Amino acid sequence: MKITATPNKARHQAWPAFGVGLMMALAVASAPSEAASSSKKAKKNLPPQPTTQAVPTTAPTPQPTLAPVSEIQTAPPVMPVVRDYSFGEVVSQSVSGDVYSNPSRWQELDFRNLFTKGWNQPWESPPTGGGGARRQGWINAYDGVFFRLSLASFAWQHGLANNSDGYTGTLTSYTPLNQRMEIRTDIGLASNRGPTGLANAQTNFSDFTVTPRILLSESKEQSQVFEIYFRTPTGNSFNGNGIASISPTYEFWTNYWKGLVVRGGLGFNIPYSGDITKAGARSTFNGNLAIGYYLTPHDAVPFGDFVVYVTNNFTQAIDTRGPNSTTTFTMGPGFRTHLGDNWYLLGQADFAVTNPQPYDYQISSGxxxxx
Known part of the structure; x- marks a missing residue:
């Protein structure tokens, strides 16, 4: 049997279904907005969050403020600037410049750089020795060091070989030209030594001597010098002068302990021209050794740099001009003192201890x- 619904009955059945569908559509559409609303409400209820990162509860490992020693790049030591001097500047500064106020300009010298170091630099006064003693000259002792000074000396001899007395006067000057070389000059001012005593004595000028000196080596504790004396026959043979001779000599100076200074040297004296026979000149081998001790500081004037010493001199004739080979040995004490303003007083007594004697004794001052 075919059943068909009437239109009115179908319309009444469709409205309830339509209403249910509309309700479901509205529910679905409102779900996202409610979720968003609930999310906003949840966010409103949360505590505010900081905008920066939180500080860690444990402090970071401290870093060293300096790099490890092995990583530090150390600069090379700064070397003193060595100025280039002209020849004239070197000589002028050495002769008349200030060579005492800046000891840092002094430098050590040795044999290895003898021909390459020091020749183009002005001379500078060296420092005190290893023990604190100053490099200074003593009467009747070998020098062994460079100076810039002048010494007026007088020597009186008692009991010369002719049983008379005699005297000599000399002006000695030391003039450095650079750190390696200086010139010593000895001007014989007077000599009255005569062949037959005071009754027949004459006073004349002595021979003039010029001596180039080379500084072989120098450190704080020691100095070594080689020099050649050139004696010219400017004096009178009557006084034992008028001789031309050459005297190569090695000298040294040392100070290793406190005020103790040991100095000396060896050399030869070789006359080659002039009134050799009349003056009684001989070729000789010479030696000197002097030992002294400094007792006071430099500024304790008039007894500053006060030193007492003993000097020993040895002379051996090595030619055939005389009847035999003569050996002469003399020794005696000496002193030196600083009076002030770089003026010094010196004295020394020398006694002959071998025969024949050149004199009984000699008193020198300067x-x-x-x-």
């Missing part, structure tokens, strides 16, 4: 100016 006044010195360091400039």
């Amino acid at each position: 006044i010195m100016k360091v400039y």
Whole structure:
């Protein structure tokens, strides 16, 4: 049997279904907005969050403020600037410049750089020795060091070989030209030594001597010098002068302990021209050794740099001009003191202890100016 619904009955059945579908569609559409609303509400209820990161509860490992020693790049030591001097500047500064106020300009010298170091640099006064003693000259002792000074000395001899007395006067100057070389000059001012005693004595000028000196090596504790004396026959043979001779000599100076200074040297004296026979000149081998001790500081004037010493001199004739080979040995004490303003007083007594004697004894004194 075929059943068909009437239109009115179908319309009444469709409205309830339509209403249910509309309700479901509205529910689905409102779900996202409610979720968003609930999310906003949840966010409103949360505590505010900081905008920066939180500080860690444990402090970071401290870092060293300096790099490890092995990583530090150390700069090379700064070397003193060595100025280039002209020849004239080197000589002028050495002769008349200030060579005492800046000891840092002094430098050590040795044999290895003898021909390459020091020749183009002005001379500078060296420092005190290893023990604190100053490099200074003594009467009747080998020098062994460089100076810039002048010394006026007087020597009186008692009991010369002719049983008379005699005297000599000399002006000695030391003039450095650079750190390696200086010139010593000895001007014989007077000599009255005569062949037959005071009754027949004459006073004349002595021979003039010029001595180039080379500084072989120098450190704080020691100095070594080689020099050659060139004696010219400017004096009178009557006084034992008028001789031309050459004297190569090695000298040394040392100070290793406190005020103790040991100095000396060896050399030869070889006359080659002039009135050799009349003056009684001989070729000789010479030696000197002097030992002294400094007792006071430099500024304790008039007894500053006060030193007492003993000097020993040895002379051996090595030619055939005389009847035999003569050996002469003399020794005696000496002193030196700083009077002030770089003026010094010196004295020494020398006694002959071998025969034949050149004299019984000799008394020497001198006044010195360091400039």
